[in-house]
Amino acid sequence: MRSNFLRKKNIEMYDDNPTISHLNTPLEESKQGQVFFKEEFVEDDSKKKFYIESYGCAMNFSDSEIVASILSEVGYAPTKFIEKSDLILVNTCSIRDKAELRVRKRLRVFDKIKKQRPGMLVGVLGCMAERLKTKFLEEEKLVDMVVGPDAYRDLPKLIANAEEGEKGVNVFLSREETYAEISPLRLNSNGITALISIMRGCDNMCSFCVVPYTRGRERSRNLFSIIAEATDLVGKGYKEVTLLGQNVDSYKWENPETKEVTSFADLLEAVALVNPDLRVRFSTSHPKDITDEVLHTIAKHENICNYIHLPIQSGNSRVLKLMNRTYDQAWYKERVESIYRIIPDCAISSDMIAGFCTETEEEHQETVDMVYWAKYSMSYMFYYSERPGTLAARKYKDDIPYDVKKRRLQEIVDAQQEVAHQHNIKDIGKTFKALIEGTSKKSENDFKGRNSQNKVMIFPKTEGVKPGDYVMVKVREVTSATLKGDIVL
Numbered sequence: 444m445r446s447n448f449l450r451k452k453n454i455e456m457y458d459d460n461p462t463i464s465h466l467n468t469p470l471e472e473s474k475q476g477q478v479f480f481k482e483e484f485v486e487d488d489s490k491k492k493f494y495i496e497s498y499g500c501a502m503n504f505s506d507s508e509i510v511a512s513i514l515s516e517v518g519y520a521p522t523k524f525i526e527k528s529d530l531i532l533v534n535t536c537s538i539r540d541k542a543e544l545r546v547r548k549r550l551r552v553f554d555k556i557k558k559q560r561p562g563m564l565v566g567v568l569g570c571m572a573e574r575l576k577t578k579f580l581e582e583e584k585l586v587d588m589v590v591g592p593d594a595y596r597d598l599p600k601l602i603a604n605a606e607e608g609e610k611g612v613n614v615f616l617s618r619e620e621t622y623a624e625i626s627p628l629r630l631n632s633n634g635i636t637a638l639i640s641i642m643r644g645c646d647n648m649c650s651f652c653v654v655p656y657t658r659g660r661e662r663s664r665n666l667f668s669i670i671a672e673a674t675d676l677v678g679k680g681y682k683e684v685t686l687l688g689q690n691v692d693s694y695k696w697e698n699p700e701t702k703e704v705t706s707f708a709d710l711l712e713a714v715a716l717v718n719p720d721l722r723v724r725f726s727t728s729h730p731k732d733i734t735d736e737v738l739h740t741i742a743k744h745e746n747i748c749n750y751i752h753l754p755i756q757s758g759n760s761r762v763l764k765l766m767n768r769t770y771d772q773a774w775y776k777e778r779v780e781s782i783y784r785i786i787p788d789c790a791i792s793s794d795m796i797a798g799f800c801t802e803t804e805e806e807h808q809e810t811v812d813m814v815y816w817a818k819y820s821m822s823y824m825f826y827y828s829e830r831p832g833t834l835a836a837r838k839y840k841d842d843i844p845y846d847v848k849k850r851r852l853q854e855i856v857d858a859q860q861e862v863a864h865q866h867n868i869k870d871i872g873k874t875f876k877a878l879i880e881g882t883s884k885k886s887e888n889d890f891k892g893r894n895s896q897n898k899v900m901i902f903p904k905t906e907g908v909k910p911g912d913y914v915m916v917k918v919r920e921v922t923s924a925t926l927k928g929d930i931v932l
Contacts (some may be wrong), residue, residue: 637676
């Protein structure tokens, strides 16, 4: 039975989080705060329970599956109910201010629940753990453990220390850790699509970004362990994998025995060859490493999806230099043109930041213009929020007023919605191969799937097909976010 506190407190929560019912707060990112639990999983009341919420990027969601695997090996079982848990873990993000605010709100909720459940432990994982360890442990005293993204193997020891009344802390960054041999416990999987982490860290040092400080230097995972994981997933019936990394296309692994170097293009091809029915996606990439070799590899294999995330961040060359993005507008446009030349049906998405330090109205307009020029199928769009410790925080004044940032962001959003809608209108009448991922959230009578371009497709259920099947779907109508159609038998 849920506590009175949970029932009564009007907390900003996520619609799909089962821990607090009847709340309907509109939020930008549907997966933020997602609880890791497989619905068909039967809770084992004989074991201690762990509960994980994840915030931020796909890497954090993948890391939560690794953490779940480590905990299961030492006798813990997952639960989707806070009030049943012996251990609450929050996998955090420091990329944007909102992510931190949401996590802090949740920690205060957990602190109140903890007082009602003696012996319960609360831990913070991930990027915020590394950056705010002192605040969490000593000043705010909201948690028992602080565990950085390279220290998850240390969790059993840190839990034991916390049970003895000690504060468990390990935020050291590693130059080698990739968790290569740990098989993730896929508690949040639909059994059709899965994440595979192929590299960790970042060497790019973009001036606005905390990732190099919270996740450390780039290191790539052993090729053979990646192929083994993909092969295992195929054997279990999975139909799609997404290769993950802070800069996934920076992947470079040297075989210690042969000294042979595997590039990202080589890896893409190796995973594609695991099984022709296994779709391969990747996220997220840096434009500098989307080489023609990578593009030709995508074009060569039908099961490598025709979709590339190519973050621009700003359409203006001066701002790009301030951001330390290592390219200018002209160079970026050449990459976009190469993508459309080599992979004509490719969809491109992007990241954009509105209101970076010293950005003028004219420079902002170049970002809006880039949306129309590049014809992005979708984008992740944010206004700039200064992150402590970054190069931008140390060197530049955050001098764009909040209301100006919000207005500029809205202009980018409006442009992107218009372009996405036009992008989708061109698909009316076309037929795409869609992988059925499950039932549509809006109608029990419809399936939801995605095509190679990563576009969501909604189509009526048809006898004889099920989630995990590939079907041909002809598009009859569209919105800015969705293609609607019918299965072509």
